[in-house]
Amino acid sequence: MDFFQFPSISKAIPEFYNNRADMLQFDLEHGRYAIGDLCVVERLEGVRTINAGPADANWRAVFNASVLNSGFNDCCVIMGAPKSKLQEFKTQFNVPFVVKGKNSKGENKEITIKDMRVVPEATGHSLAFQSAIQEEVLVVSIGFGTIEAGAANDQGIISSTLVSFDLGTQVVAQDVMSQILTNGAVVPVGKGRLHYFDDVVRDVHDGKKRDFPLRSSQGILKAEVVHEMVFNALDNYAETIQVTLRAYLNKYRDRKFKLILTGGGMLYLPVRRKLEELAANDNYSLIEISEESRVKSAAVGYRIIGEKLFPEENLIALDLGNHTTIGFYKEAQIKLN
Template identity: 95%
Template structure:
């Protein structure tokens, strides 16, 4: 099965602007656009929807790119969504449907999506790690929009454990945005502010200096002050989700599962320390995972589901992340009589 990975438009708009000639074009409602042109025409710069779905132009562009790159004429797709968004996603697709585009040589491309299944994100993570470890696992994934959690054993997903909390790292971005704007700073974005401030949080956490001009030429909001705001917000967030996840995990203490913590939120040291502290104090068996596993796990789980649902079809297992798009292509196996 072929694996692919590329930055989601929502994260890498500058790169898409400068590399339009290397990108596929996409057939939207009002015409075809290369990705770079799509950023211009749709005015996508700085605009990233929380838990984006099929109604979002960014999302459609990345989805179309992913399926067109497969080279299949027709296929089935398995992908994930927050548990709280499943119904909303499922109602946006009427199968079969056709995705059209052109490659950089100007050749027409077209793929028919025969069927598409949307499953909880935690299902993907849990099945992937259970398959790898061959033990019962409970996975907590801290994303931008939500925190998704769920467990799996050798019988499959334990559906009663699947849950979605509206406590993704957007909470930190909101806190930092509020503090910076309250202090009179001028920021260069209108729409998509939360994602702009999400990038501010990441930059400051990773050691970059960020300062902001103040309104009416009153000077600047200094980087030291911004640094303090960001880390205070991260500490508060870490304490909040520690309480929420302690209550959730306590329901399943008797199951003796292996605990796995993943998602973009685990990149933040205050978050990681608080949740590792929770695992230690409450005697959970915490499994360390590699960065590669953290990135690929959801798509691996979607592949496991897809191979069972569509054993005789071309398959695309797709994880459209906020920062990275991950997927697997599997060509249908020809059966001999």
């Protein structure tokens, strides 16, 4: 298995995982920026950004924060969305429009979005890795809401390969939630319950003990029982998506793509092992990538698209994620006569 990592773009990115208490983190070094755990810290009424959308006020809060810190008076924006949600995203924007508010320094800003494009999330991942590796790649991104996949070669995106499966890791959270509530546990959350259980899954997977009081006020749902529930759910999920992805990948066996697996779902060992087993058994050339590369590959790809679409405009290439929102600012080059 080969290994690939993008050159580090921001010293702030690794700090997201160590400074979860910070609402926003910015690093404007070299014109690049990153936004930290606004979604996680504020809970945003239980809605995580990538699964909300532009009709949701919480989504717009993160989007506006990204734009207001650009320093531009006007710009164009390129960003991604799950393929299944593209039309929903596109109908919510009428360009040009103005974003007003305060930046992270408390300064009032008013920025005109001259044009905006929303592309399938998989195009960002695929173009980023193809550009870096200079080979045909097929990228599968396992997110919370969906699994996005697509391929690219030196001619660009291979549109026929773009797919979206409603099989994100929320399936695991739903399974664990159902089991815990069926056992009579008391859960201290109303809105955003599914995201709460997503955190339970991640905590237990990472070795933390989680137990719950029972409604009967007698005893608790013990941590070892919760542990078994979580790992059974992860094993079942890994089996399910292995079957789905094997059927998808089999369509392209003759293309000899380099296969890249990314997204938050790859942080779970049962998922990673099952998909690496698929790649090995079916003789796919799998390229391992770093955690930082998983975090930022979509934004890298959106920048590639944006530079072609808007070569003479200020550009924001933006990837709104559940735990980190990452993007790039690119200032328009002044042309001399």
